[in-house]
Amino acid sequence: MATYTRNNAWNKGGNLTNPDLLWYAKGVGKMMSRALNDPASWWFYAAIHGEYVTPANIQPAFPGWKFIKAPPTVPTSPLPTKAAQDLYWNQCQHQSWFFPPWHRGYLMALEAQLRQDIVSLGGPATWALPYWNYFGGTNGSQYQMPPAFAAKKLPDNSPNPLFVNMRYGPDGNGNIFIPTPAGEAAHPGDPNFSRGQVNANYMSNDLYTGHDQVTKLPGFGGPETLFHHGGGTSGNWEGNPHNLVHVYVGYYGAVTAPLYGLMSDPGTAGLDPIFYLHHANIDRMWAIWNANGNANPTKSGWLKGPTTRKFVMPGTNGQPWYYTPDQMKDLAKLNYSYQELKSPPAPKAAGLPKRLALLGAKDAAAAAKKAPATPAKPKVTELLGASARPLKISGRVSKAAVKLDAGVRRKTTRSLAMAAKTAAPDNVYIKVENVRGTFDATVLSVYLDLPEGAKPGESRQYLAGNIALFGLRRASMKDGQHAGEGLTFILDATPVIDQLHLKNEFDVESLQVSVIPADPLPENADITVGRISIYREGF
Amino acid sequence: MIYNAEDWARLRNAVFAVSLVAWVVILLEPRASACCAVNAAGVSWTVLLAAHPPASLAGNWALMLIAMMAPMLVAPIYHIRISSFARRRARSTMLFAAGYGTVWMVAGIVIVAVELIAAWRMPGSYLPATIVGLTAVLWQASPFKQRCLNRCHSHRPLAAFGFAADLDVFRFGLEQGLWCTASCWAAMLFPMLLPEAHFTAMAAVAILMFCERLDPPREPRWRWRGFGTAARSLSLRLRGPQRDPAPLTAVS
Numbered sequence: 034m035a036t037y038t039r040n041n042a043w044n045k046g047g048n049l050t051n052p053d054l055l056w057y058a059k060g061v062g063k064m065m066s067r068a069l070n071d072p073a074s075w076w077f078y079a080a081i082h083g084e085y086v087t088p089a090n091i092q093p094a095f096p097g098w099k100f101i102k103a104p105p106t107v108p109t110s111p112l113p114t115k116a117a118q119d120l121y122w123n124q125c126q127h128q129s130w131f132f133p134p135w136h137r138g139y140l141m142a143l144e145a146q147l148r149q150d151i152v153s154l155g156g157p158a159t160w161a162l163p164y165w166n167y168f169g170g171t172n173g174s175q176y177q178m179p180p181a182f183a184a185k186k187l188p189d190n191s192p193n194p195l196f197v198n199m200r201y202g203p204d205g206n207g208n209i210f211i212p213t214p215a216g217e218a219a220h221p222g223d224p225n226f227s228r229g230q231v232n233a234n235y236m237s238n239d240l241y242t243g244h245d246q247v248t249k250l251p252g253f254g255g256p257e258t259l260f261h262h263g264g265g266t267s268g269n270w271e272g273n274p275h276n277l278v279h280v281y282v283g284y285y286g287a288v289t290a291p292l293y294g295l296m297s298d299p300g301t302a303g304l305d306p307i308f309y310l311h312h313a314n315i316d317r318m319w320a321i322w323n324a325n326g327n328a329n330p331t332k333s334g335w336l337k338g339p340t341t342r343k344f345v346m347p348g349t350n351g352q353p354w355y356y357t358p359d360q361m362k363d364l365a366k367l368n369y370s371y372q373e374l375k376s377p378p379a380p381k382a383a384g385l386p387k388r389l390a391l392l393g394a395k396d397a398a399a400a401a402k403k404a405p406a407t408p409a410k411p412k413v414t415e416l417l418g419a420s421a422r423p424l425k426i427s428g429r430v431s432k433a434a435v436k437l438d439a440g441v442r443r444k445t446t447r448s449l450a451m452a453a454k455t456a457a458p459d460n461v462y463i464k465v466e467n468v469r470g471t472f473d474a475t476v477l478s479v480y481l482d483l484p485e486g487a488k489p490g491e492s493r494q495y496l497a498g499n500i501a502l503f504g505l506r507r508a509s510m511k512d513g514q515h516a517g518e519g520l521t522f523i524l525d526a527t528p529v530i531d532q533l534h535l536k537n538e539f540d541v542e543s544l545q546v547s548v549i550p551a552d553p554l555p556e557n558a559d560i561t562v563g564r565i566s567i568y569r570e571g572f
Numbered sequence: 573m574i575y576n577a578e579d580w581a582r583l584r585n586a587v588f589a590v591s592l593v594a595w596v597v598i599l600l601e602p603r604a605s606a607c608c609a610v611n612a613a614g615v616s617w618t619v620l621l622a623a624h625p626p627a628s629l630a631g632n633w634a635l636m637l638i639a640m641m642a643p644m645l646v647a648p649i650y651h652i653r654i655s656s657f658a659r660r661r662a663r664s665t666m667l668f669a670a671g672y673g674t675v676w677m678v679a680g681i682v683i684v685a686v687e688l689i690a691a692w693r694m695p696g697s698y699l700p701a702t703i704v705g706l707t708a709v710l711w712q713a714s715p716f717k718q719r720c721l722n723r724c725h726s727h728r729p730l731a732a733f734g735f736a737a738d739l740d741v742f743r744f745g746l747e748q749g750l751w752c753t754a755s756c757w758a759a760m761l762f763p764m765l766l767p768e769a770h771f772t773a774m775a776a777v778a779i780l781m782f783c784e785r786l787d788p789p790r791e792p793r794w795r796w797r798g799f800g801t802a803a804r805s806l807s808l809r810l811r812g813p814q815r816d817p818a819p820l821t822a823v824s
């Protein structure tokens with residue numbers, strides 16, 4: 034039995050009668066009472082994830098920490114020494130296969146500090162962070178933020194440290210919920226826009242890094258990153274639900290824009306106490322994914338951690354605590370457990386048999402169903418088409434023509450037509466490259482050949498995927514860790530291409546990609562896509 | 573489509589092989605490295621130029637570029653390969669190399685001219701090398717250097733079709749060449765001015781330039797830079813990660 038068990042935050046109605054949450058509030062309050070340069074302060078921990086307060090990251094307006102609307106009142110001085118900043122701050126690992134293990138250590142370190150403070154206040158010595166499972170509850174009813182975070186006062190009438198002003202939610206009105214299938218049903222949203230859904234579909238992935246017929250690129254846990262600092266591509270689990278939840282909790286309202294919520298940007302997210310409950314859930318589902326029999330990387334490049342910078346947290350003993358993914362990979366060994374470690378009802382990947390049947394290869398489909406082979410690995414990956422110029426995202430819909438190369442397209446049409454014989458039709462991906470800008474707080478839906486006049490909400494069959502721009506501003510900073518290359522997204526367009534192929538609409542000069550934000554973008558929202566390209570994968 | 577360790581390793585090996593061949597030629601053919609052939613005390617300009625015809629100077633310079641610079645081009649070439657149609661990959665890589673090489677060849681005119689003038693006016697003197705060496709050290713630690721390095725890490729989106737694609741990769745080569753020259757000019761000039769140990773200094777500079785590219789981009793400021801990542805990865809190879817004896821689970 035593990036010493037520390039993380040419990041569901043919705044226990045006892047998710048309000049401040051839940052002792053996990055009440056003690057969390059008190060611990061956060063104590064950490065918030067410390068100075069910015071104190072490694073045991075709430076602000077210091079937020080800056081470990083990312084900050085906009087040092088000269089290198091300072092911003093002329095929000096999200097500069099100076100411009101955050103209280104509560105909480107965020108200090109901007111005194112800064113810690115340069116050495117402390119270089120050692121600890123701005124570490125968060127995103128768009129990388131280090132995303133899951135880095136955040137696991139981050140949670141443990143913060144939790145150790147909180148526990149120390151909670152014990153000093155008379156709380157339990159086995160206190161652990163609760164998690165917010167937005168997929169949980171009867172019929173997925175826990176999509177709503179636990180009410181303890183919306184309460185302005187603690188039971189003793191002192192201000193509630195869990196309450197944060199800059200949290201706007203998907204409707205932009207301060208009601209914080211996650212548009213999971215259940216959340217979406219309860220809040221239909223603006224019919225002219227297209228709200229990217231948060232779901233747990235990627236739990237059906239079977240590869241941490243890489244891809245096959247059930248796992249799309251770059252894999253559940255994220256792309257291998259080492260000395261290569263190319264444009265960032267989030268791992269599948271990091272993309273949805275992680276990035277989408279960040280954006281939807283923070284978000285923006287018609288009145289508040291272009292200000293957006295703290296959770297929508299990695300440089301402010303750690304300031305919001307809900308952050309750590311979201312990450313506890315992401316971490317929990319990683320543990321479930323492992324418990325379901327899926328393996329973590331075994332390459333030494335992952336096990337030992339990045340060579341560019343070590344993972345390090347301030348220990349409660351005042352000494353730096355260094356850790357590696359190898360130490361983080363097994364939750365039980367860390368003396369941790371979760372209240373719920375069972376598999377959520379992740380929809381099974383439809384898989385090859387269904388696809389073969391759709392493509393008219395009935396015999397092959399039956400054979401594949403009878404003897405499911407280990408998912409095949411692709412033999413070739415090549416460019417199939419690309420847009421000619423950058424696309425500015427604004428208004429209701431932004432469209433780009435993606436011209437196809439006739440020769441490469443023929444290979445894919447042939448493979449789809451030959452599915453009955455080979456049982457290995459091509460996969461097709463859309464790559465949204467080099468997305469740059471400063472407005473992180475939106476989710477974009479990417480459609481292929483969306484018919485004129487179609488309501489986006491009813492046009493799922495043309496949807497290639499949803500992308501949340503969490504991290505956009507930082508990835509676009511010219512002297513930032515990505516050299517300003519921005520974010521890159523890879524969407525599995527195979528199902529849409531199959532449909533187009535069946536309607537004889539794939540064998541064309543060019544396809545039209547429509548990018549639709551989840552809500553009207555603020556006028557001066559600055560978002561540009563460098564190139565949209567289409568790739569084929571042959572087996 | 574995105575970074576893939578196996579494809580990366582294949583490309584890296586090919587590019588390193590090209591660099592290695594260039595190094596071997598330089599090593600076997602000492603005259604191929606321009607500097608060592610200069611012995612110009614007191615001769616006139618015309619004699620100097622007759623002894624060092626521009627064509628051979630240019631050839632030697634180009635050889636040196638291939639040896640020293642190729643290993644740093646793995647990342648941009650990888651970017652070009654994944655962004656281009658399979659049938660265009662070789663052509664695009666060539667056009668990129670042409671753009672990149674053009675910048676360095678133009679820079680080479682200045683660098684080799686300085687080298688010749690130094691050898692002509694102060695044969696055997698360590699003064700020019702010392703001055704440039706100190707400048708290189710200062711430049712290495714400066715925020716300007718970091719800015720250039722950051723730009724070297726940035727890869728723009730590329731057009732895929734026709735003339736636009738050709739133009740884009742050539743321009744990408746020019747940009748990379750410009751930032752690379754701005755980043756490395758002092759370090760490249762230094763070995764050229766050394767009266768001896770020219771080859772060793774060149775190899776050392778090549779290693780430094782390669783290692784500094786392994787560091788991720790970061791904010792420009794005064795600091796020593798060059799071997800951070802390289803040293804860490806070497807120590808990880810040799811010693812393995814240092815474990816923390818007590819994971820952070822106990823209340824202290």
Ligand SMILES: [Cu+2]
Pocket residue numbers: 275279312
């Ligand atoms: Cu996060």
